Amino acid sequence: xxxxxxxxxxxxxxxxxxxxxxxxxxxxxxxxxxxxxxxxxxxxxxxxxxxxxxxxxxxxxxxxxxxxxxxxxxxxxxxxxxxxxxxxxxxxxxxxxxxxxxxxxxxxxxxxxxxxxxxxxxxxxxxxxxxxxxxxxxxxxxxxxxxxxxxxxxxxxxxxxxxxxxxxxxxxxxxxxxxxxxxxxxxxxxxxxxxxxxxxxxxxxxxxxxxxxxxxxxxxxxxxxxxxxxxxxxxxxxxxxxxxxxxxxxxxxxxxxxxxxxxxxxxxxxxxxxxxxxxxxxxxxxxxxxxxxxxxxxxxxxxxxxxxxxxxxxxxxxxxxxxxxxxxxxxxxxxxxxxxxxxxxxxxxxxxxxxxxxxxxxxxxxxxxxxxxxxxxxxxxxxxxxxxxxxxxxxxxxxxxxxxxxxxxxxxxxxxxxxxxxxxxxxxxxxxxxxxxxxxxxxxxxxxxxxxxxxxxxxxxxxxxxxxxxxxxxxxxxxxxxxx
Amino acid sequence: xxxxxxxxxxxxxxxxxxxxxxxxxxxxxxxxxxxxxxxxxxxxxxxxxxxxxxxxxxxxxxxxxxxxxxxxxxxxxxxxxxxxxxxxxxxxxxxxxxxxxxxxxxxxxxxxxxxxxxxxxxxxxxxxxxxxxxxxxxxxxxxxxxxxxxxxxxxxxxxxxxxxxxxxxxxxxxxxxxxxxxxxxxxxxxxxxxxxxxxxxxxxxxxxxxxxxxxxxxxx
Numbered sequence: 001x002x003x004x005x006x007x008x009x010x011x012x013x014x015x016x017x018x019x020x021x022x023x024x025x026x027x028x029x030x031x032x033x034x035x036x037x038x039x040x041x042x043x044x045x046x047x048x049x050x051x052x053x054x055x056x057x058x059x060x061x062x063x064x065x066x067x068x069x070x071x072x073x074x075x076x077x078x079x080x081x082x083x084x085x086x087x088x089x090x091x092x093x094x095x096x097x098x099x100x101x102x103x104x105x106x107x108x109x110x111x112x113x114x115x116x117x118x119x120x121x122x123x124x125x126x127x128x129x130x131x132x133x134x135x136x137x138x139x140x141x142x143x144x145x146x147x148x149x150x151x152x153x154x155x156x157x158x159x160x161x162x163x164x165x166x167x168x169x170x171x172x173x174x175x176x177x178x179x180x181x182x183x184x185x186x187x188x189x190x191x192x193x194x195x196x197x198x199x200x201x202x203x204x205x206x207x208x209x210x211x212x213x214x215x216x217x218x219x220x221x222x223x224x225x226x227x228x229x230x231x232x233x234x235x236x237x238x239x240x241x242x243x244x245x246x247x248x249x250x251x252x253x254x255x256x257x258x259x260x261x262x263x264x265x266x267x268x269x270x271x272x273x274x275x276x277x278x279x280x281x282x283x284x285x286x287x288x289x290x291x292x293x294x295x296x297x298x299x300x301x302x303x304x305x306x307x308x309x310x311x312x313x314x315x316x317x318x319x320x321x322x323x324x325x326x327x328x329x330x331x332x333x334x335x336x337x338x339x340x341x342x343x344x345x346x347x348x349x350x351x352x353x354x355x356x357x358x359x360x361x362x363x364x365x366x367x368x369x370x371x372x373x374x375x376x377x378x379x380x381x382x383x384x385x386x387x388x389x390x391x392x393x394x395x396x397x398x399x400x401x402x403x404x405x406x407x408x409x410x411x412x413x414x415x416x417x418x419x420x421x422x423x424x425x426x427x428x429x430x431x432x433x434x435x436x437x438x439x440x441x442x443x444x445x446x447x448x449x450x451x452x453x454x455x456x457x458x459x460x461x462x463x464x465x466x467x468x469x470x471x472x473x474x475x476x477x478x479x480x481x482x483x484x
Numbered sequence: 485x486x487x488x489x490x491x492x493x494x495x496x497x498x499x500x501x502x503x504x505x506x507x508x509x510x511x512x513x514x515x516x517x518x519x520x521x522x523x524x525x526x527x528x529x530x531x532x533x534x535x536x537x538x539x540x541x542x543x544x545x546x547x548x549x550x551x552x553x554x555x556x557x558x559x560x561x562x563x564x565x566x567x568x569x570x571x572x573x574x575x576x577x578x579x580x581x582x583x584x585x586x587x588x589x590x591x592x593x594x595x596x597x598x599x600x601x602x603x604x605x606x607x608x609x610x611x612x613x614x615x616x617x618x619x620x621x622x623x624x625x626x627x628x629x630x631x632x633x634x635x636x637x638x639x640x641x642x643x644x645x646x647x648x649x650x651x652x653x654x655x656x657x658x659x660x661x662x663x664x665x666x667x668x669x670x671x672x673x674x675x676x677x678x679x680x681x682x683x684x685x686x687x688x689x690x691x692x693x694x695x696x697x698x699x700x701x702x703x704x
Contacts (some may be wrong), residue, residue, distance in 0.1 A: 129664030136671045140678055155686055156698035162682070163638060166675070167629065170645050173668070174622065174652065181603070181656045191661045209602050237701045312540060 001058045003047055005065065007042035008073070008120055011035055012080075023106030024294035029088040032109045036077075039116060043077035044068060051475075059125060061195050064126035068479040072260055073123050075338055079252045079345050080116045080321035082453035086349045087112070089246035091445040093356055094243065096446055104148055107189075108243065115141040115249065119257045129194045129273035131261055132169070132176050135225065138254060139165045146242040154173040157237035164234040165224055172221025178214035179268070182206045196264055203271030212270040218265045219281055225258035228285045228319060229292040232312050232455035239308035240361065244352030247304055251311045252345035256337055259315065261484055263322055270325075270484065282323030287413055289316025298427035302361045303351055306431065307344065310387060313424055314340045317417070321402045322483060324410060330480035339394040339461055343386045346457035350379035358441065363431050368440030377436045379454040384432050386461050388425050394464030490538045491610055498614040499532040501651060505624040508644060509589055510582050514572060514636055515630070518563045521640050524647055525555030532654050536613055541658045545666050551650065554669050559643060559676060566680055567636060572693055580631050589624050596620035607656050614655040621648030635686060635693040639679055646672060 015035030022028055046071055050056070055066035065073075091108060094100050100108070119137040125131050139162070147158035176194075183193040186202050193199075199206070224231040239247040262282070270279040293313030300306035317342065321333030353376050358366040370377030386393035399421070406414045504524040511517045529552045536544030578585065600616035607615065622645055629641035646668075653660050660668075683693060690697040 125502065127664075129660060129665060133664070133667035134672055136668075137674070140675050143678055144681070147682065150685060150689070152689060152697075153701055155689055156680075156701050158682070159635070159686070159695060159698050160701070162675075162679070163629070163642070166642055167626065167645070170622075170642070170649060173649050176654045177649065177656065177660065178603070180660060181607070184657050185606075185608075189658065189661075191663060194661065194664065207606060210606065213599070213603065239703075 001047060001063070002046075002056075004042050004045040005058065005063060005461070008039060008046055008077070009124070010119065011038045011042060012113045012117035015039075016110050016117060019113055020106065020110040022108035023096070024061065024102045028105065028109050031083070032112060033084040033088055035113055036081040036116065040077040040081040043074045043310065048059070048072050051471075053269050057197060061126055061197060061329050062130070063124050063289070064197055065124060066479075066482060067407060067475055068263075068482045069123045069260065071334070071338075071475065072142070072256060073120060075341055076116070076119055076123065076253050076257065077096055079341055080249065082456060083245050083248050083252075083345060083349075084112070085248075086248070086352070086450045086453045087243075089450045090245060090356070091243070091426050093445055097356075099149055100243075107144060108148060111141045111145050112245070112249075115145075116341050119253055122257050123260060126195050126197055127191065128196060128199075128264075129174055130278065131264075132173055134189055134299040135172070135222070135258065135261060136169050138257070139169065139225070142238075142242075142246065142250065142254070145246045146238045148243055148246075149241070151241070153237075154241040157241035161234040161238045163422055164231070168221050168224025168231060170221070171217045171224075175214045175217030175221055175265070178210055178217065179265070182210040182214065196268075199268055200271070203268050204274075206268065206272035208273045211269050211391075212277055215265060215278050215281065218262065219278075219285065222258050222262045222265075223285060226255050226262065226315050226319065227289070227312050228316065229289040229312065231291065232292075233452060235312060236305045236308040240302050240305040240453075244304070244348055244355070247308070248345040248348035248352075251308065252341040255311060255315050256341055259318065259322075259337070262319075267482070267484060269339070276325070279323045279325050283410070283413070284321050284323075286316045286318070286320030287416060289313065290320065290420045291316075294424040294427070297424050298430075301363055303355065303363050303366065303435075304348070304361055306363070306428065307347055307351065310428065311340075311344055311426065313420065314344070314387075317399070317402060320417075321405070321414070323401075324405060325484060326328065326335065326405070327477065327480050328401060329405040329409075330483040331476050332405060333483075334476050334479055336395070336398035336402065339398050339464060342457040342461050343383055343393070343395060346379065346454045347383035347387060349451070349454045349457075350376055350383055353445070353451070354435070356445055357443055359443070363435060365441065366435045367438040368436075370436050371440040372444070373449075375451045376449060379451055379458070381432065381436050383454065384428060386458060388428060389421065392462060392465045393458075394461045397465050397468075487538065488611070488672060494531055494534055494538075494611055496612055497527055497534070498617040498651075500527050501531075501621055501647075502617050505621045505644065505648070506558050506586065506589060508640070509585055509624055509628050512578075512582075514567055514634070515564070515639060516639055518567075521563075521644055522560040524644060525551060525560075528647055528651055529556060531651070532659070533612075534699050535654055535658065539658060543662045544654065546662055547659050549653075549704060550665060550669050550689050554673065555643070555647065558673070562676055562680065563636070563640070565628060566683060570687055570693065572602060572636060575587070578631050579633055585627065585631050589627060591621040592603075592627060593620040596623050603656065609656065609658060611655040611658075615652060618648055618652035618655050624648075633694055633696045635683060638695065643672070681701050
């Protein structure tokens with residue numbers, strides 16, 4: 001096993017164990033950030049290795065890294081690191097406001113690292129069974145984090161999250177069993193029949209009827225975690241009631257990782273069926289999520305709930321793009337995945353400090369951010385402008401690509417997408433304006449807010465919008481070809 | 485000859501699984517519900533061991549042992565302790581009355597058999613006839629989760645669903661590779677412990693384990 005991969009998985013796992021013991025100490029937040037930084041360094045080294053030597057598998061093919069998952073590994077480790085930096089002052093302020101106990105801090109730090117570990121395991125494993133186990137573990141590590149504040153609402157949100165994702169993930173297990181059933185006929189019983197690379201090489205021979213039923217179960221199962229309508233009910237609650245760093249990693253990372261699992265199965269199913277069954281299903285679910293997400297935006301009063309619905313909308317858009325398929329649409333989907341994850345976590349960082357200043361998450365009571373704290377105000381404004389898809393930010397580029405592909409290849413869907421994007425623009429922008437401008441109602445914070453991550457993310461998004469380095473573009477193109 | 489009787493016995497055990505799933509759907513007392521869950525787990529152990537013996541798939545013995553340890557001993561024990569510590573009221577209120585639930589259950593069984601038909605035809609296992617029943621168990625547990633308003637029965641429904649899935653795995657493919665089963669078992673156990681912590685928190689907040697208290701969050 002290459003040292004980079006080993007370190008990538010060992011660092012968050014060790015972090016989870018160490019912080020389970022030391023997570024309540026004063027330096028725990030720095031320790032947390034250090035472990036995340038180490039993980040990011042390992043991911044950077046892994047990227048360098050894949051760029052230099054191409055895709056590889058290791059440990060009797062149990063782990064597999066190609067351009068598709070290495071890009072998500074880097075993204076996950078990067079956002080994991082910046083979120084750890086953000087949570088350093090954020091969680092300290094929460095502790096001083098008395099919202100989190102000492103045990104709560106320990107739980108937060110330990111679970112944060114374990115959550116990173118489960119996500120990286122989903123991304124790097126080649127074994128579809130292990131993928132399922134790690135995905136379930138990702139739910140388990142975040143359930144207690146959502147309930148961290150122990151309020152009525154947070155307990156309810158965590159319960160809903162556990163039950164809905166638990167049921168969903170059980171459907172995914174059934175789907176995985178069915179895929180194994182189809183593969184066993186060709187590859188023989190044993191672990192080999194669950195390895196994605198093996199399945200990929202014989203996908204044309206897999207029994208089509210079984211793969212079709214399996215994909216329906218997988219779509220429902222992993223789709224619940226992606227937050228696709230109508231399985232999205234847990235998502236706004238979990239985002240609104242959990243601590244903000246958790247909202248940032250849920251939106252920015254977990255949804256992506258679940259979608260990654262779905263993409264891997266889509267490749268197999270499309271290969272087996274020779275008709276776009278899986279793609280059609282993804283397009284349908286994606287379109288529904290975009291529409292419903294946009295329509296629910298204007299009804300929200302809670303700022304984190306509103307941005308959670310925006311995540312539903314964007315995940316729908318990405319799912320739709322992958323469903324549409326082809327090199328350009330898949331490229332746009334991957335790009336949008338990156339852009340959404342960077343922008344949305346930046347927004348949640350800014351929102352976190354804004355709500356701490358205002359002492360509430362109700363949008364009507366947050367006023368005049370820019371007057372008292374220009375950096376928080378501008379961070380929120382720029383982040384929102386970016387997520388709404390205005391040029392010159394990178395979200396514009398990816399949305400534009402998706403739209404042009406839609407017009408060219410599925411013209412019937414284009415008006416639906418355009419109207420939904422218009423509605424969400426009006427809804428979010430209308431609510432943002434009085435919060436940022438208007439008469440101030442916010443107070444000062446006991447610690448300096450961490451806004452470096454916000455602007456670092458936005459700068460990256462801006463860079464992608466203005467100029468995409470050719471090697472990055474080539475890399476995305478290569479990953480898009482794997483999806484097909 | 486032996487093969488023939490063995491197959492008959494597996495079908496009989498499958499029928500017992502289905503019967504227990506219906507019994508759980510109709511059961512109002514939490515203690516009896518846990519016992520029924522343990523009984524269903526035990527039936528699963530018997531049928532898995534029998535399949536292992538008939539087909540010579542030795543890794544299934546491991547799977548049966550794992551189920552025995554987890555679903556027949558550990559989880560019912562944890563659940564019994566939990567409800568004793570939490571002092572939960574015995575009677576369960578259901579959201580839909582029991583006869584209606586049973587009728588919906590019958591419809592689900594028919595649906596499950598239809599869904600399993602094409603897969604059963606492809607399966608080369610001695611247990612292929614049980615696939616429909618396994619799917620029916622999954623759907624019935626799902627129904628139970630929906631119709632119950634208390635937290636403990638919802639969790640038992642969730643665990644019973646896992647039973648149905650394991651049964652489906654033995655029926656269609658002689659079980660998943662052992663490593664995966666270990667992983668799944670670990671997840672279930674950890675999930676159970678987390679839920680234990682969670683129950684106490686719900687109870688200390690609401691003084692009851694009725695999840696209908698958990699219906700305040702909504703979009704405005």
